[in-house]
Amino acid sequence: MPELQTVLDEIAASMASMTERGHVAHYIPQLAKVDPNQFGIAVLTNDGQLYGAGDADAPFSIQSVSKVFTLTMALGQVGDSLWKRVGREPSGNAFNSIVQLEHEHGIPRNPLINAGAIVVTDVVLAGHKPREAIGQILRFMRSLADDEGIYIDNAVARSEEETGFGNRALANYMKAFGNLHHPVEMTTGVYFHQCAIAMNCRQLATAGSFLATQGRHPLTGIKVVSSERARRINALMLTCGHYDGSGEFAFRVGIPGKSGVGGGILAIVPGKASIAVWSPGLNKVGNSLLGSLALERLAKAMDWSIFGP
Numbered sequence: 001m002p003e004l005q006t007v008l009d010e011i012a013a014s015m016a017s018m019t020e021r022g023h024v025a026h027y028i029p030q031l032a033k034v035d036p037n038q039f040g041i042a043v044l045t046n047d048g049q050l051y052g053a054g055d056a057d058a059p060f061s062i063q064s065v066s067k068v069f070t071l072t073m074a075l076g077q078v079g080d081s082l083w084k085r086v087g088r089e090p091s092g093n094a095f096n097s098i099v100q101l102e103h104e105h106g107i108p109r110n111p112l113i114n115a116g117a118i119v120v121t122d123v124v125l126a127g128h129k130p131r132e133a134i135g136q137i138l139r140f141m142r143s144l145a146d147d148e149g150i151y152i153d154n155a156v157a158r159s160e161e162e163t164g165f166g167n168r169a170l171a172n173y174m175k176a177f178g179n180l181h182h183p184v185e186m187t188t189g190v191y192f193h194q195c196a197i198a199m200n201c202r203q204l205a206t207a208g209s210f211l212a213t214q215g216r217h218p219l220t221g222i223k224v225v226s227s228e229r230a231r232r233i234n235a236l237m238l239t240c241g242h243y244d245g246s247g248e249f250a251f252r253v254g255i256p257g258k259s260g261v262g263g264g265i266l267a268i269v270p271g272k273a274s275i276a277v278w279s280p281g282l283n284k285v286g287n288s289l290l291g292s293l294a295l296e297r298l299a300k301a302m303d304w305s306i307f308g309p
């Protein structure tokens with residue numbers, strides 16, 4: 001097996017020379033300003049070693065990668081009853097699609113598309129003021145990343161609040177079916193703030209690492225979730241984590257992953273490692289173009305696909 005640091009250095013060098021880098025997300029004005037010529041990657045192996053290459057220390061907007069963590073919180077709060085309000089099937093549609101909601105009576109296909117994540121946030125919000133719920137999410141991220149420096153980028157949150165009419169439409173539509181328990185502005189306000197959390201690759205790989213270790217955090221030793229729950233979250237990430245690009249990601253990379261329109265991807269090699277990769281340019285379905293390519297190369301080099309060599 002090649003040395004992991006060497007593989008990461010080679011991938012980062014090769015990504016730096018790529019001219020085709022995808023397009024940054026334009027529908028959130030603050031994200032449209034991000035320089036696409038950046039690439040970072042970090043890996044936390046289950047024995048607690050943290051590796052990084054490229055812009056592994058540059059903070060970026062985690063966006064929909066936050067959905068994995070709010071899902072973890074919501075499952076902790078309400079357990080399997082969550083599945084009465086959100087499904088577990090891949091959608092085959094865009095992350096922000098509304099079309100299935102009418103046929104499926106306001107129950108989103110899965111918790112990793114926008115509609116599903118808004119329901120999950122609605123669960124996390126229960127019993128709290130929006131500000132407290134945002135604080136709770138941030139504290140959860142800080143404790144998982146073992147880093148108090150993680151913050152919410154308020155300019156990004158504002159940018160989403162100013163332009164998030166599609167997400168409000170999803171929330172309103174679900175509310176019409178009784179599947180949103182708080183006022184639309186409250187739930188979407190929390191959702192916009194969780195998406196605006198800024199983290200770097202090292203922090204994100206550390207935060208997600210409990211999913212590679214059957215639920216016990218490799219650095220803090222804290223049991224974050226049961227092994228069954230970690231396994232199930234990984235299954236959802238594999239089947240739904242890249243929206244209508246989930247099949248392609250499984251085909252090319254072969255590990256559970258969750259992308260965000262900030263260009264970040266959290267990917268999990270169960271039993272081995274947690275990976276965070278970031279490059280702001282996106283492909284046609286809104287997943288990081290170079291991030292996906294880098295993960296494909298890394299999984300191949302390290303023999304990490306869950307489907308075998």
Ligand SMILES: NC(=O)CC[C@H](N)C(=O)O
Nearest residue numbers: 063064095195260261262
């Ligand atoms: N895919 C994403 O990262 C989408 C998150 C973004 N905040 C949105 O709601 O549109």
